[in-house]
Amino acid sequence: MIERETWEEVIADYLELRVKYVPRQIEVKLPKTRALAIVGPRRAGKTYFLFQLWDELDGERRRSLYINFEDPRLVGATSNDLMEMLRVYYSLTSVPEGEKLIFLLDEVQAVDGWERFVRYLLDRGHRVILTGSSSKLLSKEIATVLRGRAITLHLYPFSLRELTGLNFGGKLPTLEVRGKTLGVLRECLEWGTYPEVVLQPELRREILREILDVTIYRDVVERWRVDNLKALRFLFKLLARSSHTSVTKLHSTMKSLGLAVGKPTLANYIEYLNDALVLFPLRAYVKSEKKRELLGFKPYFVDNGLLGVLGVKDRGRLLENLVFTELLKGGLEPDEDLFFYVTKSGHEVDFVIPDEELIQVTWKLSPDNETRELSPIIEASSETGIERLTVVTWERGRRIKIGGKTVRVVALEEWVKEREK
Numbered sequence: 001m002i003e004r005e006t007w008e009e010v011i012a013d014y015l016e017l018r019v020k021y022v023p024r025q026i027e028v029k030l031p032k033t034r035a036l037a038i039v040g041p042r043r044a045g046k047t048y049f050l051f052q053l054w055d056e057l058d059g060e061r062r063r064s065l066y067i068n069f070e071d072p073r074l075v076g077a078t079s080n081d082l083m084e085m086l087r088v089y090y091s092l093t094s095v096p097e098g099e100k101l102i103f104l105l106d107e108v109q110a111v112d113g114w115e116r117f118v119r120y121l122l123d124r125g126h127r128v129i130l131t132g133s134s135s136k137l138l139s140k141e142i143a144t145v146l147r148g149r150a151i152t153l154h155l156y157p158f159s160l161r162e163l164t165g166l167n168f169g170g171k172l173p174t175l176e177v178r179g180k181t182l183g184v185l186r187e188c189l190e191w192g193t194y195p196e197v198v199l200q201p202e203l204r205r206e207i208l209r210e211i212l213d214v215t216i217y218r219d220v221v222e223r224w225r226v227d228n229l230k231a232l233r234f235l236f237k238l239l240a241r242s243s244h245t246s247v248t249k250l251h252s253t254m255k256s257l258g259l260a261v262g263k264p265t266l267a268n269y270i271e272y273l274n275d276a277l278v279l280f281p282l283r284a285y286v287k288s289e290k291k292r293e294l295l296g297f298k299p300y301f302v303d304n305g306l307l308g309v310l311g312v313k314d315r316g317r318l319l320e321n322l323v324f325t326e327l328l329k330g331g332l333e334p335d336e337d338l339f340f341y342v343t344k345s346g347h348e349v350d351f352v353i354p355d356e357e358l359i360q361v362t363w364k365l366s367p368d369n370e371t372r373e374l375s376p377i378i379e380a381s382s383e384t385g386i387e388r389l390t391v392v393t394w395e396r397g398r399r400i401k402i403g404g405k406t407v408r409v410v411a412l413e414e415w416v417k418e419r420e421k
Contacts, residue, residue, distance in 0.1 A: 002074060002081040007088040010073055014066050015092070021048040022195065024155075025162050028053060030102075031151050035118055035128040037143040040155035041277040041302050042219065043211050045195040046131040049155055050104050053129060057102060063095045064102035069110040079113030083120075102127045109137035115145050122149055138219060138275055156277075157303050158193040159329040160185065160322070160416045181413050189318050192305025193325075208309040212236075219276035226269070231261040235269055239279060239299040240310040243317060244348070246296030278302050280328070285339035285352045298340050298350075300324040315394075319412070320350060320361040323392050327351065330419055343383060347376035357388040365393050365409055370400075378403045390415070 024045070030036055030053075038046050047068070054066050067085070069077065090097045103121060108114045109132040121128050130150070132142050143150040164184050191197055194211065197204040216232065226232055231254065238250055247270070251263045273279035281297035300321050301307055307321060332338040332353065341349040341358065351359040360377045362369065377389050382403075389407045397410040410418070 002077050002084065004084060004088060006073055007081075007085050008092060010067070010071060011065065011085070011089055011092055014068075017066065019048065019051045021045075021051055022158075022162075022199070023052055024049050025159070026153075026155070028056075028153060030127055030129070032127060033122065035122060035130055035146060035150040037146070037150040037152050038129065038131045038155050039140050039142060039152050039277075040133075041157075042133050042215055043194055043196060044155050044157050044302075046133070046155055047106055048195070050106055050129065050131055054104055060102060062093075063099060064104065065089055066104040066106065068106040069114075070107040074110070077111045079111065079117045082111065082114070082117040100125045100127070102129070104129045106131050108132050109142070118146060119149060133219075138223065138277075140275065140277060154331075156325065156329050158195060158198060160188060160193070160326055160412075161419065163188060163193060163198065164413070164416065185412055185416075189304060189315070189322055190308050192303035192308065194303055194305055197305055204305070205309060208305045212306060212309060215276055215278050219278075220269075220272045223276075224268070224272050226272070228261055228265070231259050231265075232269055234259060235261075235266060236273070237310055239270075239273075240301065240307050240312050241317075242299055243320070244296060244298050249296070278306070280324070280334045282324070282338070282340055283335045285341050285354065295342055300334075302328075316361070316363045319363055319392070319394065322412070323359070323361050323415075324351070326416065326419065327353075341380050341384070343376055343379040345379060347379060349376050349380045352380070352384070352386070354384075355386065357390060358384070358386050360391045361393075362391060363394050365391060365395065374400065374402055374407055377407060378405050381405055 026049070028036070038049060040046055050066065054061065054064065057064055095101065103126060105118070105128065108130050118128055118130065130142055137145070143152045164181050191204050192208070194207070196207045200207065216236070220226055220232065221229060234254065235250065238253060239245070247263050247267050250266055251261070254261055270279065270281055274281060278301065280300045280302070282300055283292050283297050284295040286292050286295065302325065304318055304322055304325070307318060312318065327338055328334070337353060339352050339354070341352040343349070349358050350361045358377050358380050360373055362373045365373060373391065377391070381387060381389055387405070389405060391407055391409045392412060392415050393409060394412055397408065397414055400407045400409060
């Protein structure tokens with residue numbers, strides 16, 4: 001039980017709290033009848049984004065309350081303690097009891113029975129914003145526990161647009177500005193965009209290793225009681241180095257190296273990593289579920305920094321993963337409105353947004369690889385009827401007419417700028 005005096009101390013502290021943060025360029029509409037669950041992988045900046053939303057309440061901040069339930073003073077709190085918190089808040093402020101409030105509840109899963117309290121608040125017209133991440137309750141499970149009483153907002157590490165500020169007002173960038181932009185993009189390519197990594201570059205390798213270890217140990221090992229940690233770690237490395245794979249292929253590789261782990265177990269591990277919002281196994285765009293399974297999947301990671309710390313140096317692989325994360329941060333859901341595509345002749349297109357766009361990613365388009373990179377997207381266009389054909393590269397863009405189609409070759413920086421519109 002949390003004593004009243006403790007609540008008075010905690011609430012008074014948080015009412016005075018002011019925190020510096022890097023603003024995120026994410027538009028949020030706070031629902032009136034449902035909680036807003038901010039969902040994302042560990043260390044994506046959910047707590048600081050909560051502070052941003054708190055500041056953006058403007059005049060409504062006087063009738064709002066932020067609480068971080070990982071505060072050591074609140075260890076052991078239950079839903080009954082949360083009712084006491086509500087009473088203490090009214091007694092400490094000038095807000096009349098019964099006035100509608102806004103609650104920002106950080107790491108809410110630390111409180112037993114928190115969902116009952118949240119439903120109580122919603123039933124009485126209060127508005128609620130939630131975050132959470134732990135092995136006990138994964139971030140993506142918060143909305144599920146509330147049984148239809150929450151709207152989910154996905155928060156990932158910084159987007160390239162947030163970091164590069166690619167807003168030139170319709171004017172061509174100067175060489176100096178473009179040089180700085182390319183420098184930022186090179187850093188993102190290799191080290192990713194986790195907030196701590198961006199803000200503390202001198203510690204980025206150590207931070208990334210810690211994020212990797214915490215994700216594996218807490219969000220996977222503890223959550224599902226994984227006992228074959230060696231297999232899990234090796235699987236993680238295999239996935240990082242694979243551009244296209246399957247459970248069968250992964251099982252064969254691990255078996256040849258003397259790692260005894262069954263196919264069902266590997267499939268479970270992949271699902272666990274996906275649940276932790278670290279790995280996204282992208283599936284093929286086909287109607288047949290059986291064929292989709294036979295075509296395997298393309299593994300993508302939530303941040304390039306995880307690939308870098310696992311030793312991935314291939315620039316093409318890194319660029320493709322970076323493009324995937326931008327599509328993810330732009331609101332596309334893997335296997336719902338984002339897939340990869342395999343043509344009838346067996347050629348592969350990296351990304352398909354159904355009825356909208358085909359996207360191929362290559363580090364550099366040259367006479368040596370032009371046919372290999374463009375043929376699949378032309379073939380896929382004829383099969384799907386999609387006419388918007390894009391090739392994202394590191395180089396300057398141009399337009400290529402081939403096979404009666406026009407392919408836009410777009411430099412990464414230009415592609416990022418396009419997506420902000």
